[in-house]
Amino acid sequence: MPRKRREAPTATESTSKRSKASADREQAVFRWKQNEWTLWTRIDTLVHLMRNKYVSKQVVVKKVLKLDKDEDGERRIAHAEVRMLQRLPECNRVVKLLGYLHQCPDPAHGSAFFEYYPLGDVSAWKTKNFDNKNWKPVPEPYIWRFFIQMAQALGFIHNVLDPVPDPSRPCMLHRDIKPKNILVVQNGTTYPSFKLHDFGCATILTPEKGRIRTLCGTYEWQPPENPMVNTTAADVWALGACVHYLATGRSPVQSTTEFKRKELERGEQPSKGANCYDSIDRYYVARAPRVVTRINLTRAQQELAGIAPRITPTGQPVYNAEYSDELNDWMCKALHHNPRRRTTTATLVERMVPDGEEMLRTTSGIAGLADLHIMIGN
Numbered sequence: 603m604p605r606k607r608r609e610a611p612t613a614t615e616s617t618s619k620r621s622k623a624s625a626d627r628e629q630a631v632f633r634w635k636q637n638e639w640t641l642w643t644r645i646d647t648l649v650h651l652m653r654n655k656y657v658s659k660q661v662v663v664k665k666v667l668k669l670d671k672d673e674d675g676e677r678r679i680a681h682a683e684v685r686m687l688q689r690l691p692e693c694n695r696v697v698k699l700l701g702y703l704h705q706c707p708d709p710a711h712g713s714a715f716f717e718y719y720p721l722g723d724v725s726a727w728k729t730k731n732f733d734n735k736n737w738k739p740v741p742e743p744y745i746w747r748f749f750i751q752m753a754q755a756l757g758f759i760h761n762v763l764d765p766v767p768d769p770s771r772p773c774m775l776h777r778d779i780k781p782k783n784i785l786v787v788q789n790g791t792t793y794p795s796f797k798l799h800d801f802g803c804a805t806i807l808t809p810e811k812g813r814i815r816t817l818c819g820t821y822e823w824q825p826p827e828n829p830m831v832n833t834t835a836a837d838v839w840a841l842g843a844c845v846h847y848l849a850t851g852r853s854p855v856q857s858t859t860e861f862k863r864k865e866l867e868r869g870e871q872p873s874k875g876a877n878c879y880d881s882i883d884r885y886y887v888a889r890a891p892r893v894v895t896r897i898n899l900t901r902a903q904q905e906l907a908g909i910a911p912r913i914t915p916t917g918q919p920v921y922n923a924e925y926s927d928e929l930n931d932w933m934c935k936a937l938h939h940n941p942r943r944r945t946t947t948a949t950l951v952e953r954m955v956p957d958g959e960e961m962l963r964t965t966s967g968i969a970g971l972a973d974l975h976i977m978i979g980n
Contacts, residue, residue, distance in 0.1 A: 632662065632700040634715060651718060662700060663716040666707065667802075680704060684714050686804040689771060694977045695755035697785060697799035716799070721788060724748070724796070725781035728848065737914060739923030740848045743966040746929065746958040747974070748796050748848060752784065752841050753950040754976040755798040760834050762948040763976065777831055778803040778819035779840035781847055791972045807832065817878055821888040822853045826939050828888055835941035838950070842936025849897040849929075850922050854937055858883065861890040894937045897922060898930035928957055 642653040642661060654660035667681035679685070680702065687699040700715040707713065721727055732738045757763045759774040767773075776783075776798065783800040803818045805811065815829040824831055825839035846854045865886070872885055879885040895909055901921045904910035911919035932954045935945035945954075962970040 632660075632715065634701055634703065652715075661718045663718050665714045665716065666711050667714055669705070669710055669712055678705070678709070680712055681714070681802070682804065683800070683802040684712065686774060686801040689774070689806075690759065691771075691979050693755075693758050694973075695751055695758055695797060697797045719785045719787050719797070721786035721794065723782045724784045724786060724844065724848070727786040727794075728781070728851075733851070737918065737920045742923075742925050742929060743793060743962055743970045745845060745848045745925070746962050747793055747970070748784075749841075749845050749929075749932065750955050750958045750974060751796045751976075752779075752798065752844070753947070753955055756834075756837055756841060756947045757951040758976065758978065759798075759804075760837070760947045762946075763951060763978075773807040773834065774804055775807050775832060775834065776801065776804050776837055776840075777816075778823075779837055779844065780820050780823040781844055784844065789973045791969045793966065793970050793972060795973045805832065807834070817888075821884060822855050824888070825941065825944075826892040827941050830941075833941065834947050835944050838936050838944055838947055839941075841950075842933050845929075845933045846894065846897070846937065849925055849933070850895050852895075854892050854894045855887070856891045856893045858887045858890050862886045892937075892939060894934060895922070896930055897925045897933060898927050900924055926961065928961060932957065 638655055639652045639662075640655055641650055643651040645651065648666040650664045652662050652664045667683060669678040670681055670685075671677065672679050680688075684699065684702050687696075688702075690696065692698060697719075698717050700717060702715070703713045705712060722730075728740060732740055754763075756776075759776060761767045761771060761773050778800060779798070783798065785797045785799055787795040787797055789795045811832045814832055816832055817829050819831060821828065823840045823843045825836050828836070830836070843853050846852070862883075872882060876882060876885040879888065896907075899907065899909075899922070901910065901924075904921055910921045914920055932945075932950075936950070938944040959971065959974060962974075
C-alpha cells in the first residue's frame with residue numbers, strides 16, 4: 603500500500619505561518635524544564651497531565667515508569683514501553699513519545715512524556731458520546747475509520763506496509779490492543795482519527811518467542827489461542843475485537859460469570875496453571891469461549907439468534923445496529939478462531955483499507971476520507 607512521508611512546508615506556507623503568535627509556534631516544540639511546568643490533572647499516582655506555565659495550550663502526559671533491569675539483572679534500563687517506542691520512527695497512527703528522563707523522579711523510575719488528546723480513549727469516548735446518549739449506535743463511518751487507521755498502525759509496527767519490509771527494524775507486537783489503549787483524536791472534521799498507544803506489553807517478534815506461552819495484556823481482548831499471543835495473528839484478533847466492541851458494546855468473549863458457573867456446575871476445577879494468573883477471575887476470563895456476534899443482522903434476526911434485545915441498567919431494551927455486510931465480513935475475518943485462517947495484517951492493509959475507503963466515499967463524502975493516509979518520518 604502506498605504511504606506518504608511528511609514533506610517540508612513550502613516557502614509560501616512558511617511565510618503564512620510566521621504571522622502566528624510566538625506561543626503558538628512554541629506549542630509544537632516540547633521542552634521539559636521542571637520550573638516551566640505545573641500539575642494540571644492527576645489521572646492516577648503515576649500518570650499526570652502537565653500544563654506549560656507560559657504556553658497555556660501546551661499540555662502533555664507525564665507517565666512515571668518503573669525501570670527494568672538488563673539481562674544480567676544489574677543495570678537499570680528504561681521501561682519496555684520507552685524502549686519499544688524509541689525503536690519506531692514517528693508515525694501519525696501511534697502516539698508520539700515526546701521525551702524521556704532516565705532515573706527521574708528517583709533512581710528506580712523514569713519519566714516519559716506523551717502527546718495529550720482531550721477526547722480520551724475509545725472506551726471513554728464511546729461511553730460519553732453514544733452509551734450515555736440513549737445508547738446511540740456508533741455510526742458505521744466512524745467504525746470504518748477506526749478499522750482503517752488501526753490496521754495501518756498494525757501494518758506500521760508489524761513492518762508490512764511495503765512489499766519489502768524495512769530491514770532497519772523488526773516486527774513489533776503490541777500484545778495489548780484494546781479500546782482503552784487507543785486514543786481518539788480531533789482532526790478538524792466531524793469524523794475523528796485514532797492513535798495506538800501504551801506499548802508497555804510490546805515486544806519484538808522472534809521465531810523462538812512465537813512458540814512461547816505468555817501471560818500478558820488484557821485477556822478480554824485476546825484470541826482463543828491465548829496464551830499463545832506472541833504472534834501478529836493475536837494482534838489482528840485484538841483489533842477485530844475492538845471493532846466488535848464499537849458495533850456491539852462488548853468484546854467477543856462469553857460472560858465470564860456464566861462460563862465460571864457452568865464450569866463449576868460440571869465439576870470442572872481450575873487447572874494447575876490457574877495459579878499463574880493474577881486472580882482466579884482473570885483465569886476464567888482468559889479461558890472463556892470466544893463468541894463472535896455478527897453485526898449485519900436485522901432486529902428480527904437478532905431476536906431469533908437470542909442476542910438481542912439486551913436490557914440496559916436502566917431497564918431499556920437495546921438492539922445492535924445493522925451494519926453493512928462488508929464491515930461484518932472484514933470483522934469476522936479478523937476474528938477467525940483459527941489463527942492460521944485469520945486474515946493477516948498485510949491483507950487488512952492491502953484489501954480492507956481500500957474497501958473501507960470506498961464505503962466511506964459512498965456514505966460520508968470527502969469529510970469521511972480525511973486523514974486516511976499513513977505518514978512515517980518527521
